[in-house]
Amino acid sequence: MPVESGSSAAARQAKQKRKSHSLSIRRTNSTEQERSGLQREMIEGQDSKLPLSLRNNLVDLFGQIEREFENLYIENLELRREIETLNDRLAAEGQTFEGADLAKGALKTKASHSTSQLSQKLKTTYKASTSKIVSSFKATTSRAVCQLVREYVGHRDGLWDLSVTRTQPVVLGTASADHTAMLWSIETGKCLLKYMGHQGSVNSIKFHPTEQVALTASGDQTAHIWRYMVQLPTPQPVLDISQTPCEDDVDFSDKDEADCEVEGPNDCPSVRVPTTTLRSHQGVVIAADWLVGGKQVVTASWDRAANLYDVETSELVHSLTGHDQELTHCCTHPTQRLVVTSSRDTTFRLWDFRDPSIHSVNVFQGHTDTVTSAVFTVGDNVVSGSDDRTVKVWDLKNMRSPIATIRTDSAVNRISVSVNQKIIALPHDNRQVRLFDMSGVRLARLPRSNRQGHRRMVCCSAWCEDNTTCNLFTCGFDRQAIGWNINIPALLQEK
Numbered sequence: 001m002p003v004e005s006g007s008s009a010a011a012r013q014a015k016q017k018r019k020s021h022s023l024s025i026r027r028t029n030s031t032e033q034e035r036s037g038l039q040r041e042m043i044e045g046q047d048s049k050l051p052l053s054l055r056n057n058l059v060d061l062f063g064q065i066e067r068e069f070e071n072l073y074i075e076n077l078e079l080r081r082e083i084e085t086l087n088d089r090l091a092a093e094g095q096t097f098e099g100a101d102l103a104k105g106a107l108k109t110k111a112s113h114s115t116s117q118l119s120q121k122l123k124t125t126y127k128a129s130t131s132k133i134v135s136s137f138k139a140t141t142s143r144a145v146c147q148l149v150r151e152y153v154g155h156r157d158g159l160w161d162l163s164v165t166r167t168q169p170v171v172l173g174t175a176s177a178d179h180t181a182m183l184w185s186i187e188t189g190k191c192l193l194k195y196m197g198h199q200g201s202v203n204s205i206k207f208h209p210t211e212q213v214a215l216t217a218s219g220d221q222t223a224h225i226w227r228y229m230v231q232l233p234t235p236q237p238v239l240d241i242s243q244t245p246c247e248d249d250v251d252f253s254d255k256d257e258a259d260c261e262v263e264g265p266n267d268c269p270s271v272r273v274p275t276t277t278l279r280s281h282q283g284v285v286i287a288a289d290w291l292v293g294g295k296q297v298v299t300a301s302w303d304r305a306a307n308l309y310d311v312e313t314s315e316l317v318h319s320l321t322g323h324d325q326e327l328t329h330c331c332t333h334p335t336q337r338l339v340v341t342s343s344r345d346t347t348f349r350l351w352d353f354r355d356p357s358i359h360s361v362n363v364f365q366g367h368t369d370t371v372t373s374a375v376f377t378v379g380d381n382v383v384s385g386s387d388d389r390t391v392k393v394w395d396l397k398n399m400r401s402p403i404a405t406i407r408t409d410s411a412v413n414r415i416s417v418s419v420n421q422k423i424i425a426l427p428h429d430n431r432q433v434r435l436f437d438m439s440g441v442r443l444a445r446l447p448r449s450n451r452q453g454h455r456r457m458v459c460c461s462a463w464c465e466d467n468t469t470c471n472l473f474t475c476g477f478d479r480q481a482i483g484w485n486i487n488i489p490a491l492l493q494e495k
Contacts, residue, residue: 144435144444147485148452149470150189154182154268157201158456158477161287161414164464165207169232172464172473173214174481175202181216182268185232186470186483191268192230198222204287208294213275215297217288221281223299224274225311278309280316289332291339291353298339300330306341308353320351322361329373329414340382342371348384350399366392366402373414381438383424385412391426393438404440414460418471421488425472427458433474435486443488446474454478 048055157178164186165171171192172184181195181202195202200219207214212230217223278288283302290297291308296317300306306320306327325344332339337353348371350362369388376382380396381403391412392402410430417424423443426434431454433446447453456477464471470483 144489145485145487146444146446147487148447148482149485150186150483152182152184152189152481152483153479154191155180155479158479159459159475159481160201161204161460162462162473162475162481163205163207164462164467164473165212166209167207167212169230170464170466171230171232172481172483173205173207174475175205175216176479177201179218181205181214183214183228183230184481186464186467188233189483190233192232193228194268194270195224195226195228196270196272197224197226197274200284203285204289206289208290209292210294213294215288215290217285217299219284221279221283221285221301223278223285223288223297223309225276225278225297226271226274228271276311276314278307278314280307280319281305283326286327287329289330289339291332291337292335298330298332300327300341302326304343306330306339306351308339318353318359320349320361322349322363323347328370331373331375333376334378338376340374340376342374342384344370346371346386346388348374348382350382350396362399364394364399366394369411372412375415375417377417377422377438378419383415383417383438385415385426387411391415391424391436393424393440404438406436406440406442408434413458416461416463418463418465420465423463423486423488425461425463425474427461427474427476429457431456431458431476433458433461435488444486446484454480454482 050058152172152174155174155176155178157176159174159176161175163173165173170186172186173181174184175181179196179198179200179202181198182191183193183195184190185192195214195216198216198218198220200221202216202218204217205214211227213225213227215223215225278297278299281299281301281303283304285299285301288297288299295311296308297311298306298308298320304321304323304326307316308318308320309315310317320339320341323341323343323345327341327343329342330339339351339353340348341351342348346367346369347363347365350364352358352360352362364384366384367386367388367390369386371384371386374382374384382394382396382399383391384394385391389408389411391406391408393404393406395403406424406426408426408428410428410432413427413429415424415426417438422438424436424438426436428434431448433448433454434442435444435446436442454474454476458474458476460475462473464473470485472484472486473481474484475481
């Protein structure tokens with residue numbers, strides 16, 4: 001009998017396998033319609049809230065996926081058969097290679113190559129997606145350091161507001177519910193002057209940009225302008241200052257300390273009569289500020305209006321109406337004739353007085369609760385804080401939506417922004433003070449415990465750019481103001 005050669009036998013075997021392959025595919029195609037019909041009957045018999053057309057579309061899509069997997073499975077079987085054929089040929093030709101090991105080696109090499117490529121791609125993607133997280137962990141080696149430098153104690157009731165003078169001598173001013181405002185030596189903590197001209201709570205204090213003149217707003221429905229003259233005492237060495245990292249693991253006790261009756265400084269000189277009294281509001285005057293140049297002031301009141309006054313004549317220039325509820329704050333731009341007012345109606349409004357003939361107003365509705373304050377920055381930004389526990393950063397050129405949103409765990413009170421470092425200080429109802437950059441990245445939280453920090457709601461914060469000892473001040477309803485030294489490394493601000 002004639003004997004087939006190895007090559008002809010292999011060709012015949014491959015031909016038969018291709019034939020079986022085509023037959024299997026034809027069998028698959030022939031049963032497709034029957035299978036889809038059965039699936040549609042099963043779907044129609046099932047209870048589902050999806051529309052029938054959508055369910056049929058899903059059946060078609062899953063059918064296509066199943067067919068793709070079937071084709072891959074058949075191709076895999078074909079590859080296995082071809083490997084076996086090659087192994088048979090190698091064995092017939094007397095090669096010493098073991099077919100199974102060869103096949104496994106080839107597959108292993110191919111698999112390892114594919115795995116290495118996939119692993120490299122995963123590593124690249126992982127590094128790209130976690131670069132910010134890794135950089136934040138690296139930044140912990142240069143921690144923000146927050147030092148409590150001095151406490152300013154002397155008021156008999158809670159403090160609503162505080163501010164730092166813009167001219168020499170640099171002093172700290174506080175406004176209190178005890179009907180007084182006080183001026184303090186930043187270096188020594190000594191009271192330099194007490195203003196006692198109001199008949200109600202003093203809700204706000206701001207200093208003239210070039211003169212030794214203060215502006216206070218009060219619950220007696222007036223705003224007062226008064227002059228001061230102070231002489232700074234000799235600085236004393238600061239005692240018991242320990243550098244405390246601004247971290248979350250500081251001991252924060254919820255136990256309130258007992259309030260102590262603090263006697264006010266008896267030897268502190270006082271001023272009782274203002275140089276100018278601004279009257280026209282029908283409700284509590286909650287805030288006031290100087291416009292650029294210091295020739296006009298703006299006041300915000302619970303009568304839902306903000307008033308613009310001429311300082312020299314005390315006359316009402318404009319009454320800014322439009323808010324639906326009580327106003328909570330007002331702020332002026334440091335270099336332009338712009339005013340922003342905030343209100344309990346969840347909005348804040350931007351008033352433009354740059355053109356004397358046109359006084360435009362823009363309304364912004366980015367919050368869901370009372371807007372407690374909205375302040376300008378040196379650039380073209382407005383930062384707003386709210387009782388809805390958020391702080392939003394806005395661009396004056398496009399204020400349709402905020403460019404950054406900071407979400408916190410407590411209501412936010414009167415915020416302030418550092419001119420040099422562009423850091424936002426957030427005083428909270430829960431006695432905490434947090435620091436964020438303009439991008440919304442959290443930089444630090446000031447330490448608070450029963451030994452240091454505020455023991456009641458923190459009402460206001462204010463930056464002092466020119467003082468090296470204290471560059472941030474906070475006040476609250478624990479009847480004290482606190483001076484802090486904040487050191488934020490550049491690495492943390494740029495991360």
